[in-house]
Amino acid sequence: MILVIGRATAKPGTLAEMQRISVEHVLRSRAEPGCISHEVSTDVQTPLRLTFVERWADMAALQMHFRVDASRTFGKALAAMADGTPDMAVYQSDEIDPRTGRAPA
Numbered sequence: 001m002i003l004v005i006g007r008a009t010a011k012p013g014t015l016a017e018m019q020r021i022s023v024e025h026v027l028r029s030r031a032e033p034g035c036i037s038h039e040v041s042t043d044v045q046t047p048l049r050l051t052f053v054e055r056w057a058d059m060a061a062l063q064m065h066f067r068v069d070a071s072r073t074f075g076k077a078l079a080a081m082a083d084g085t086p087d088m089a090v091y092q093s094d095e096i097d098p099r100t101g102r103a104p105a
Contacts, residue, residue, distance in 0.1 A: 001036065002062050003093045004054040007043075008078050008086035015048055018081050022050055025074040029054070032068070034061020048083070062090070 010018045022040045029038040036055035043049040056062040065071055079086055097104050 001093050001095065002056040002059055003091040004052070004056070004062065004088060005091075006052040006054075006086060006088035008050050008052075008082045009046065009084060010048040010050070011081060011083045012048075014081035018050060018078060021074060021077055022052070025071070026052075028070055029065060032061070032065055034058060034064070052088075059092075 008018065019040075019042070026038045026040050029035055034057040036057060038052070038054045040050055040052050043051055054062075056065065075086075095104060096102060
């Protein structure tokens with residue numbers, strides 16, 4: 001599984017629009033092949049910061065997501081409203097059961 005964590009901080013006066021386009025992006029992304037989950041939330045300690053958490057079946061699905069025109073348009077719009085450069089980290093991960101430390105049965 002591929003895990004993506006991204007963050008963007010809104011410039012003053014842009015948060016509502018950033019949230020609006022982010023929700024549209026999340027809902028659209030959830031319908032893409034290989035998307036396990038895609039979420040956006042507001043940081044309670046830094047209210048202008050949005051955090052994205054995405055889970056994809058594999059790297060091919062994530063790369064396809066990045067090639068979707070709407071995803072590129074969203075990324076450019078988000079960056080234009082951001083205070084600084086949004087950041088994103090991509091991880092290869094495996095789910096484990098916290099009780100056993102092994103993959104779920």
